[in-house]
Amino acid sequence: MYDFQYLRPATVDEASRVLATQPDARPMSGGMSLLPATKQRLSHWSAIVDLGGVAGLDEIRMEHGALVIGARARHVSVLSSSVVRAAIPALAELAEGIGDPLVRNRGTIGGSVANADPAADYPAALLGLGATVVTNHREIAADDLFTGLFETALEAGEIITAVRFPVPKRAAYAKYRHPASRYAVVGAFVAETAEGVRVAVTGAASHVFRVPAFETALSKSLSQDALVGVTPAYGDLNADLFASSEYRAHVIGEMVRRAVQACLHPSTPSRNA
Amino acid sequence: MPLVTMTVNGTAVSAEVEARTLLAEFLRNDLEMTGTHVGCDTTQCGCCTVHLDGVGVKSCTVLAVACQGAQVLTIEGLATGDALHPMQAAFREHHGLQCGFCTPGMIMSALDMVRRKGHDLDERLVRHELEGNICRCTGYHNIVKAIQAGASAMKGA
Ligand SMILES: Cc1cc2nc3c(=O)[nH]c(=O)nc-3n(C[C@H](O)[C@H](O)[C@H](O)COP(=O)(O)OP(=O)(O)OC[C@H]3O[C@@H](n4cnc5c(N)ncnc54)[C@H](O)[C@@H]3O)c2cc1C
Ligand code: FES
Ligand code: FES
Secondary structure, eight states: OOOOEEEOOSSHHHHHHHHHHOTTEEEESSOTTHHHHHHTTSOOOSEEEEGGGSTTTTOEEEETTEEEEETTOBHHHHHHOHHHHHHOHHHHHHHHTSSOHHHHTTOBHHHHHHHTOTTOSHHHHHHHHTOEEEESSOEEEHHHHEEETTEESOOTTOOEEEEEEEOOSEEEEEEEEOTTTOSEEEEEEEEEETTEEEEEEESSSSSOEEOHHHHHHHHHOOSSGGGTTOOOOOSSOOOOSSOOHHHHHHHHHHHHHHHHHHHHSTTSOOBOO | OOEEEEEETTEEEEEEOOTTOBHHHIIIIISOOTTSOOOOSSSOSOTTEEEETTEEEEGGGSBGGGGTTOEEEOGGGTSBTTBOOHHHHHHHHTTOOSSOSSHHHHHHHHHHHHHHHOSOOOHHHHHHHGGGOOOSSSOSHHHHHHHHHHHHHHHHO
């Protein structure tokens, strides 16, 4: 790792000021993506701004009927939170499937969302549930946040403080995970919301995306039968040594089917072991 | 260089370190406590597992400077004199190691598992919870048995 300055501000404003004046400074939350990437010497930071000194960023609570999760809430806190389990159990289950227990002890929702890894799990939940990302400057709809490979609409100095999730009628996440990396080869989040069914897919393209053809079909009837004969046309799907794009297209359909099944019968396992 | 002070296995330590120093490097190079191993560059193997303020972490992916004021427990802090910790004793009893490279991480991770999941651990759960620790020798079978036995031995301890 190249050396950098280490800063640990006590407030979001202070952190944001440093980040706004130093274009090569980066915020750090759990460090579970930032530090492995920095170790590869692909990037050189002037400063790492540790958000660990900012109090109150890890709260999980209900607010006006929505579930609000602070940016520094760790994966382990989300998976074990009774508030999350009561409001959106699918989100707790998703957190339980991230990486391994030691990664979950450190990694946070804000870091995962800001990182926008094409194979990360949380982005599927944000897009599938129609969540809102709260930053120190504004609120951004999940639909507008994920713009490309590791790219978001966040600006320099903009810090995620929380994610707000509307509570769906039902939701489930199904993940076909890579056995070594544990990231999603394909993951599908299906949610029945007041405005209809939303389907978000991660792992399959440069960034998380929705599948309108499945949404239309499932909004008429949330059932596996509704999926029969629906063959969405995808743009560029990822192809790598784990899965060709044709295979990924097939697995998307299968993960959506499993997520629908898990919505209807919440006790069915939706994760490969 | 920033000065960092923390408590390692009950002893206060402090040193000037570069900001980029990882907790694993601090333990191994500055404190010369080489029980904590480093087996990968990608935060996947778990050989470097220690407890930071009571919670299992991969010390290769934590900055030493971020541990200012923290309590750190490493494999060296488990035994009392010559008496092994019950989890260490269980690894010996059940042949839970061959080359031993992964063992410090396995044991620290096992103790985090007991903290989170209690003393009665079924095989499936142990295998699932061990996802962050890689062993190239044993095939895991005896590690799983050792962790189950160690966890239940700790109940009496
Ligand atoms: C072995 C391993 C397995 C993993 N498996 C999975 C998996 O299966 N699924 C999955 O989804 N993820 C996985 N991850 C990634 C993990 O979930 C990370 O915790 C997560 O991606 C990043 O969260 P963090 O808090 O550690 O962020 P950090 O690493 O601290 O930061 C990540 C990025 O976000 C920026 N950032 C952090 N916080 C903020 C903020 N509040 N506002 C703005 N920008 C911010 C940082 O500058 C950096 O660019 C894995 C990681 C490892 C090491
Ligand atoms: S050395 Fe830390 S996970 Fe491999
Ligand atoms: S005993 Fe050799 S790596 Fe586990």
